[in-house]
Amino acid sequence: MSDLSSKYVLQTVGFDARFPNQNQTRNCFQNYTDYFKCISAKGEDYAPCKQFKKAYNSLCPNEWISKFDEQRENGTFPASLEP
Amino acid sequence: MTNFFLIFNNIFNDAPQPWQLGFQDSATPGFTGLVTLHNTIGFYLVVISFSVFWVLFSLVYYYSSKKNPIAHKYLTHGTVLELIWTITPALILIAIAFPSFRLLYLMDEVISPTLTIKVVGHQWYWSYEYSDFITDSGDSIDFDSYMIPESDLELGQFRLLDVDNKLIIPVDCHIRLIVTGSDVLHSFAVPSLGLKLDAVPGRLNQVSFLAERSGTFYGQCSEICGVWHGFMPIVVEAVSSPDFLVWIDSASS
Numbered sequence: 001m002s003d004l005s006s007k008y009v010l011q012t013v014g015f016d017a018r019f020p021n022q023n024q025t026r027n028c029f030q031n032y033t034d035y036f037k038c039i040s041a042k043g044e045d046y047a048p049c050k051q052f053k054k055a056y057n058s059l060c061p062n063e064w065i066s067k068f069d070e071q072r073e074n075g076t077f078p079a080s081l082e083p
Numbered sequence: 084m085t086n087f088f089l090i091f092n093n094i095f096n097d098a099p100q101p102w103q104l105g106f107q108d109s110a111t112p113g114f115t116g117l118v119t120l121h122n123t124i125g126f127y128l129v130v131i132s133f134s135v136f137w138v139l140f141s142l143v144y145y146y147s148s149k150k151n152p153i154a155h156k157y158l159t160h161g162t163v164l165e166l167i168w169t170i171t172p173a174l175i176l177i178a179i180a181f182p183s184f185r186l187l188y189l190m191d192e193v194i195s196p197t198l199t200i201k202v203v204g205h206q207w208y209w210s211y212e213y214s215d216f217i218t219d220s221g222d223s224i225d226f227d228s229y230m231i232p233e234s235d236l237e238l239g240q241f242r243l244l245d246v247d248n249k250l251i252i253p254v255d256c257h258i259r260l261i262v263t264g265s266d267v268l269h270s271f272a273v274p275s276l277g278l279k280l281d282a283v284p285g286r287l288n289q290v291s292f293l294a295e296r297s298g299t300f301y302g303q304c305s306e307i308c309g310v311w312h313g314f315m316p317i318v319v320e321a322v323s324s325p326d327f328l329v330w331i332d333s334a335s336s
């Protein structure tokens with residue numbers, strides 16, 4: 001039992017004052033963009049960037065994430081990912 | 084309150100019953116609030132209806148031409164009376180609006196959630212994603228939830244309500260749902276949990292709830308979404324958090 005609770009931590013992205021409304025669409029998109037901005041500035045191993053990744057994984061539907069990934073590869077992602 | 088009833092070993096009503104008129108039993112503070120608001124307003128509705136109909140029938144009865152042959156043709160205006168019957172309803176509406184808005188904004192609040200679950204409506208099934216426990220390889224726990232067809236029902240299962248894969252949640256945890264649609268509008272609704280949220284393609288709607296007791300809660304898609312709209316039910320099973328971790332472990336492997 002104790003090994004399970006250390007393996008799976010019940011923890012998720014907290015409240016974000018930039019997105020206080022029911023509509024969380026932008027919250028997902030912002031965290032996705034911030035993650036790729038973060039790693040292009042600091043590199044993929046930079047630990048603080050992981051927070052953005054956790055956030056967008058928790059908030060964005062998997063279908064959206066794969067669509068965003070595709071758009072990034074094709075260079076059609078609708079936001080700048082330069083730091 | 085919930086514990087008080089548990090002493091008597093009550094069975095909670097978490098699914099609709101034939102010819103049911105009232106609400107299902109509440110499992111969240113939000114739905115308890117909704118039912119209380121409904122009952123409070125319902126009480127004043129009865130009081131107001133009685134007084135209005137009392138006045139109405141009294142006028143018809145006592146001022147009929149037989150009982151009251153004199154026509155008061157110059158009695159056409161009464162400022163005081165008109166002020167009373169304009170201001171009183173306005174005050175009543177304000178008295179209803181305040182607790183209603185209070186509840187609305189309380190339920191809108193997302194209080195430090197412990198778990199985020201993504202709910203996606205499809206034509207015609209729901210799919211759930213638990214991505215808080217994502218592994219380094221990027222696998223998240225996600226599955227589809229289809230209605231069990233009538234021919235496959237086992238004894239005790241609900242026709243048009245039971246599903247193959249239930250949405251499992253831990254009790255006494257603030258849970259954030261992110262609801263969206265993948266094709267057309269759907270609506271994620273579970274009466275016992277006080278949930279009803281539109282699933283809109285291209286938009287993420289957020290709602291928070293806390294299950295106060297374990298149980299299996301039933302709901303249905305509540306936005307007409309095509310021919311099988313009535314065949315994409317929702318089943319939420321609330322379990323203790325240790326049991327939830329055991330389930331997460333079995334689901335992720």
Ligand SMILES: [Cu+2]
Nearest residue numbers: 269304308312
């Ligand atoms: Cu639907």
